[in-house]
Amino acid sequence: MKSIFETRYRRAPVRRDGTAAAAEIARIGRRYLDAMRARPGRPAAMGYFDEIMTGEKRLDEIREFRRGGGKVIGLYCNFVPEELVHALGALPVRICAGASPAVAPAEEVLARDVCPMVKSSFGLRMMGLSYISECDLVVVPTSCDAKKKSSRFLDQYVPTITLDLPQEKNYEKNLPAWTREIRHLVGRLEEFTGRKLRKDALASAIRLLHRRTEAFRKLHEARKRNPYAISGRDALLAMQASFHDDPARWTAQMEILSAELSVAKPTVDVSADAETSRPRRIVLTGAPVIWPNWKLLHTIEEAGAVVVADTLCSGTQRLFDPVEVDEWTFDGMLRAIAVRHLFPSICPCFIENAEHIDRVIELADEFKADGVVYHTLRLCQLFDMEYNHVAASLRDKGLPLLGITTDLSLEDEEQLKTRVEAFLEMIGGRG
Amino acid sequence: MTVVGADAGASRVKLVLVRDGEVVARGAAPCGIDLAGTAQALLDGLLAEAGVPRSQVSAIPATGTGAEAVPFATARVNVVKVMARAGVKLVPAARTVIDVGAEEARAVRCDAKGSIADFALNDKCAAGAGSFIEAMSRALECPLEEMGPLSLKAGKAIGLTAQCVIFAESEVVSLIHRRTPPEEIARAAYDAMAARVSGLLLRLGAQPEVVVVGGVARDPGFIAALGRKLGVPLTVPPDPEFAGALGAALCAEG
Numbered sequence: 216m217k218s219i220f221e222t223r224y225r226r227a228p229v230r231r232d233g234t235a236a237a238a239e240i241a242r243i244g245r246r247y248l249d250a251m252r253a254r255p256g257r258p259a260a261m262g263y264f265d266e267i268m269t270g271e272k273r274l275d276e277i278r279e280f281r282r283g284g285g286k287v288i289g290l291y292c293n294f295v296p297e298e299l300v301h302a303l304g305a306l307p308v309r310i311c312a313g314a315s316p317a318v319a320p321a322e323e324v325l326a327r328d329v330c331p332m333v334k335s336s337f338g339l340r341m342m343g344l345s346y347i348s349e350c351d352l353v354v355v356p357t358s359c360d361a362k363k364k365s366s367r368f369l370d371q372y373v374p375t376i377t378l379d380l381p382q383e384k385n386y387e388k389n390l391p392a393w394t395r396e397i398r399h400l401v402g403r404l405e406e407f408t409g410r411k412l413r414k415d416a417l418a419s420a421i422r423l424l425h426r427r428t429e430a431f432r433k434l435h436e437a438r439k440r441n442p443y444a445i446s447g448r449d450a451l452l453a454m455q456a457s458f459h460d461d462p463a464r465w466t467a468q469m470e471i472l473s474a475e476l477s478v479a480k481p482t483v484d485v486s487a488d489a490e491t492s493r494p495r496r497i498v499l500t501g502a503p504v505i506w507p508n509w510k511l512l513h514t515i516e517e518a519g520a521v522v523v524a525d526t527l528c529s530g531t532q533r534l535f536d537p538v539e540v541d542e543w544t545f546d547g548m549l550r551a552i553a554v555r556h557l558f559p560s561i562c563p564c565f566i567e568n569a570e571h572i573d574r575v576i577e578l579a580d581e582f583k584a585d586g587v588v589y590h591t592l593r594l595c596q597l598f599d600m601e602y603n604h605v606a607a608s609l610r611d612k613g614l615p616l617l618g619i620t621t622d623l624s625l626e627d628e629e630q631l632k633t634r635v636e637a638f639l640e641m642i643g644g645r646g
Numbered sequence: 647m648t649v650v651g652a653d654a655g656a657s658r659v660k661l662v663l664v665r666d667g668e669v670v671a672r673g674a675a676p677c678g679i680d681l682a683g684t685a686q687a688l689l690d691g692l693l694a695e696a697g698v699p700r701s702q703v704s705a706i707p708a709t710g711t712g713a714e715a716v717p718f719a720t721a722r723v724n725v726v727k728v729m730a731r732a733g734v735k736l737v738p739a740a741r742t743v744i745d746v747g748a749e750e751a752r753a754v755r756c757d758a759k760g761s762i763a764d765f766a767l768n769d770k771c772a773a774g775a776g777s778f779i780e781a782m783s784r785a786l787e788c789p790l791e792e793m794g795p796l797s798l799k800a801g802k803a804i805g806l807t808a809q810c811v812i813f814a815e816s817e818v819v820s821l822i823h824r825r826t827p828p829e830e831i832a833r834a835a836y837d838a839m840a841a842r843v844s845g846l847l848l849r850l851g852a853q854p855e856v857v858v859v860g861g862v863a864r865d866p867g868f869i870a871a872l873g874r875k876l877g878v879p880l881t882v883p884p885d886p887e888f889a890g891a892l893g894a895a896l897c898a899e900g
Contacts, residue, residue, distance in 0.1 A: 620769075629711065630767070633724065633767065634767060636724040636727075637724050637725075637727060637754075637762060638765075640726070640761075640762050641762040
């Protein structure tokens with residue numbers, strides 16, 4: 216497959232030893248996981264997701280798949296339809312990353328003041344670690360400058376193609392171009408895999424992910440329970456296992472987890488559930504939180520609150536919406552895929568994104584939230600610039616909001632703790 | 647009921663002994679490299695001075711960045727919470743409490759009971775906190791306690807553009823080389839610091855009465871600069887550096 220980038224100034228990829236970083240990443244993950252496991256009443260079904268997220272099992276399976284000639288395709292965010300990859304017999308993995316030890320190495324190739332999430336993914340590839348290093352192809356949506364501009368550097372390591380994302384979510388103006396872009400992607404993926412996208416295969420891939428969404432929605436419903444049935448840390452960990460797990464197996468495990476939650480006793484002693492001491496219910500919004508960067512979730516929940524819902528593209532946004540097919544023709548399915556991968560998004564990359572505010576208000580209402588935490592990843596101007604708009608609108612609604620600006624590093628844990636505790640104190644929970 | 651409140655800040659550790667809501671004794675010392683040892687010696691001295699046996703102290707809540715390292719602490723209390731409690735205890739009409747310590751500044755709006763209504767904290771940077779003035783006093787070769795009085799002699803205001811402590815220090819050096827009067831440089835340093843602290847109040851608003859606590863509140867240069875910047879009267883209670891320890895003690899009393 217011919218590179219989409221100019222080859223005249225092509226450079227050899229810079230590679231760095233990842234031994235120390237790998238150990239550090241494992242240590243960070245273990246620390247957060249230990250705290251999650253120490254909580255009484257943790258669902259036993261979480262064990263499966265723990266293993267997918269922290270063990271080598273899934274990586275080994277993927278390596279085995281590649282040895283057998285299978286192709287692994289890295290998807291840089293929510294905008295790339297996984298259905299297409301499955302239907303072509305390839306394996307999609309989401310490569311957005313939250314590993315802080317991979318950030319600094321990437322600054323050598325990218326630049327210093329770049330999104331830490333993009334640097335983390337890139338650094339992992341430089342060091343040959345994690346799922347991004349098992350990719351045979353990467354698809355990068357042009358959803359922000361950091362992703363867009365990093366694609367040509369990533370192409371030094373692995374064939375990389377871009378997906379041209381509209382800047383607005385306007386049905387009339389943007390859907391035709393976006394559908395054409397999805398068709399173009401189909402062509403590139405067909406060329407890369409050497410297969411033809413078949414109608415029946417596409418229909419089964421859509422149905423496969425429908426089942427995944429159905430299973431996810433049971434978890435989503437369980438999080439509405441009060442007292443809560445599952446911590447936000449556990450819920451998000453289970454969701455992110457879907458980044459690289461086999462969808463059918465993930466769905467089956469999610470059904471087991473949901474079944475366990477439906478019969479589980481409340482994790483909180485009801486007698487301790489007096490209005491003043493009950494765990495405050497938090498909706499988390501803003502920039503993606505990605506394992507093992509559990510810093511914010513850990514801080515919120517160890518301070519006695521619980522994250523009951525999120526709007527994250529690394530969480531609920533990824534799994535909630537099904538591809539809604541009206542006509543099961545090839546064109547009908549492609550159009551439904553295009554619609555699903557544009558309109559439900561509340562990514563701040565869109566010029567108008569009032570749906571972000573709508574979604575937070577809806578979730579706060581549905582999940583009986585006491586407050587909202589807005590996560591801004593330092594150096595992401597998009598989430599940063601959207602903050603004041605969201606904050607003012609929530610204030611008008613009387614919804615307490617805490618804005619947290621941080622990066623993937625662990626150095627500000629104490630400052631975060633101070634802010635979160637003061638916020639919980641303010642909204643009347645245990646401080 | 648007798649309790650001790652501990653506040654282990656970035657620079658000093660402060661203890662107050664409170665009996666039935668009133669301060670009986672207080673003590674402070676630089677944290678040093680052995681915070682636990684310093685705090686223990688301070689506690690022993692305080693109890694001996696007040697003639698109170700340790701067994702009579704029912705609780706010792708601790709606050710501040712070093713709270714975890716206070717060996718005898720019975721609970722850890724949030725720094726924002728204690729400032730709201732202490733502010734209202736010291737000045738009953740307080741609705742905005744500004745706390746400026748060595749490394750951090752924070753502002754909290756509170757109600758008549760000293761509960762948090764809203765709050766803002768500075769970022770990781772120390773430009774709006776006491777260590778900024780310490781760096782400036784080094785550059786000006788002027789003892790820290792004389793910095794404030796010196797700044798009050800300034801005839802005019804000059805700007806200091808650097809926000810970072812390190813860059814501001816080199817900017818001050820270049821001002822010295824240009825023979826700028828030291829009092830104007832000192833005032834510029836306080837103005838820069840006051841600008842950072844007042845930034846915390848942009849969203850919160852400075853609802854009267856505005857009370858300033860923390861070690862830096864004793865500095866007349868800073869209070870003058872913050873007053874100019876905010877344009878509202880500021881109240882500095884007696885012993886403002888003990889506000890955190892007092893607030894911690896009050897949290898134990900419920």
